[in-house]
Amino acid sequence: xxxxxxxxxxxxxxxxxxxxxxxxxxxxxxxxxxxxxxxxxxxxxxxxxxxxxxxxxxxxxxxxxxxxxxxxxxxxxxxxxxxxxxxxxxxxxxxxxxxxxxxxxxxxxxxxxxxxxx
Amino acid sequence: xxxxxxxxxxxxxxxxxxxxxxxxxxxxxxxxxxxxxxxxxxxxxxxxxxxxxxxxxxxxxxxxxxxxxxxxxxxxxxxxxxxxxxxxxxxxxxxxxxxxxxxxxxxxxxxxxxxxxxxxxxxxxxxxxxxxxxxxxxxxxxxxxxxxxxxxxxxxxxxxxxxxxxxxxxxxxxxxxxxxxxxxxxxxxxxxxxxxxxxxxxxxxxxxxxxxxxxxxxxxxxxxxxxxxxxxxxxxxxxxx
Numbered sequence: 001x002x003x004x005x006x007x008x009x010x011x012x013x014x015x016x017x018x019x020x021x022x023x024x025x026x027x028x029x030x031x032x033x034x035x036x037x038x039x040x041x042x043x044x045x046x047x048x049x050x051x052x053x054x055x056x057x058x059x060x061x062x063x064x065x066x067x068x069x070x071x072x073x074x075x076x077x078x079x080x081x082x083x084x085x086x087x088x089x090x091x092x093x094x095x096x097x098x099x100x101x102x103x104x105x106x107x108x109x110x111x112x113x114x115x116x117x118x
Numbered sequence: 119x120x121x122x123x124x125x126x127x128x129x130x131x132x133x134x135x136x137x138x139x140x141x142x143x144x145x146x147x148x149x150x151x152x153x154x155x156x157x158x159x160x161x162x163x164x165x166x167x168x169x170x171x172x173x174x175x176x177x178x179x180x181x182x183x184x185x186x187x188x189x190x191x192x193x194x195x196x197x198x199x200x201x202x203x204x205x206x207x208x209x210x211x212x213x214x215x216x217x218x219x220x221x222x223x224x225x226x227x228x229x230x231x232x233x234x235x236x237x238x239x240x241x242x243x244x245x246x247x248x249x250x251x252x253x254x255x256x257x258x259x260x261x262x263x264x265x266x267x268x269x270x271x272x273x274x275x276x277x278x279x280x281x282x283x284x285x286x287x288x289x290x291x292x293x294x295x296x297x298x299x300x301x302x303x304x305x306x307x308x309x310x311x312x313x314x315x316x317x318x319x320x321x322x323x324x325x326x327x328x329x330x331x332x333x334x335x336x337x338x339x340x341x342x343x344x345x346x347x348x349x350x351x352x353x354x355x356x357x358x359x
Contacts, residue, residue: 026349027264027267027268028267033203037210046211048327054204054205058322059326063144064263065166068198070174074277089242090285090286090289091253091289092238093237093238097259099297101200101339106133106309109219109305
């Protein structure tokens with residue numbers, strides 16, 4: 001597990017360094033993510049330790065959003081004043097986004113698969 | 119009297135250390151997970167939403183400033199960057215199982231990304247939201263850590279962006295099964311991919327909890343959406359403003 005974390009932190013640091021000195025338009029973690037994909041493609045595989053850490057992160061990804069989202073308390077007056085606009089924009093946009101992505105991927109797919117659905 | 123005094127002292131000590139913020143964040147999430155599981159994974163009982171409401175109400179109630187809470191909770195927040203980097207693994211797994219699906223996926227991603235931005239920004243603008251709010255809507259379908267990085271670069275509030283991104287994730291995770299069923303979507307990889315575009319990280323954890331293939335494609339969508347948006351949104355933003 002430690003070796004997996006070391007690998008993640010190494011690529012995160014590389015990403016932050018490149019973002020700071022070479023590519024300020026991209027956030028550091030995004031550069032780290034792309035570098036790690038390239039590294040995995042070059043090495044043609046994921047080691048078990050790295051997979052374990054990554055699976056842990058993806059399982060509890062939601063928890064990591066909580067501290068930033070609690071910042072909602074700072075914006076309550078502004079959010080209340082614009083509540084109708086915000087709620088309508090988010091709701092309609094989510095429905096349109098998921099529906100349009102789903103329709104496009106289905107109609108461009110080569111073969112219709114018959115798997116189960118929820 | 120002395121007893122009350124000592125309780126105040128303990129409280130002052132606890133609220134000054136990161137322990138309190140870390141404890142309430144993890145405990146609130148644990149309660150959220152517990153409710154989610156005991157309602158048989160009902161999408162309405164989203165653990166992230168429950169945790170946010172619990173923590174926000176609690177710090178309001180004890181009158182703890184957000185900055186004090188964040189001083190402690192930043193240790194959890196910091197891991198967002200590492201979690202973003204670790205998205206490379208599901209993306210790599212997804213890439214190696216693409217089997218000629220890359221064209222429909224890429225088209226779906228570009229369509230979904232553009233629909234998300236154009237619809238949210240224009241509806242908010244049309245209903246009279248100010249530019250601080252409409253600006254923060256641009257990266258709302260991008261996973262929160264990347265969305266906040268984009269927000270900093272286009273000069274809108276990263277906190278507002280995080281709030282919109284997380285709300286989008288929660289609402290998307292709740293609404294996705296209904297939307298996808300209404301459209302008659304059957305293939306798990308297509309359902310997962312659409313959830314990943316519309317509801318990024320929170321939709322992805324929900325997709326993983328329903329079906330592994332849906333989860334893999336949801337994280338593939340979330341990761342690709344994040345990378346492409348990090349490049350494209352600053353350009354689009356300056357183009358429209």
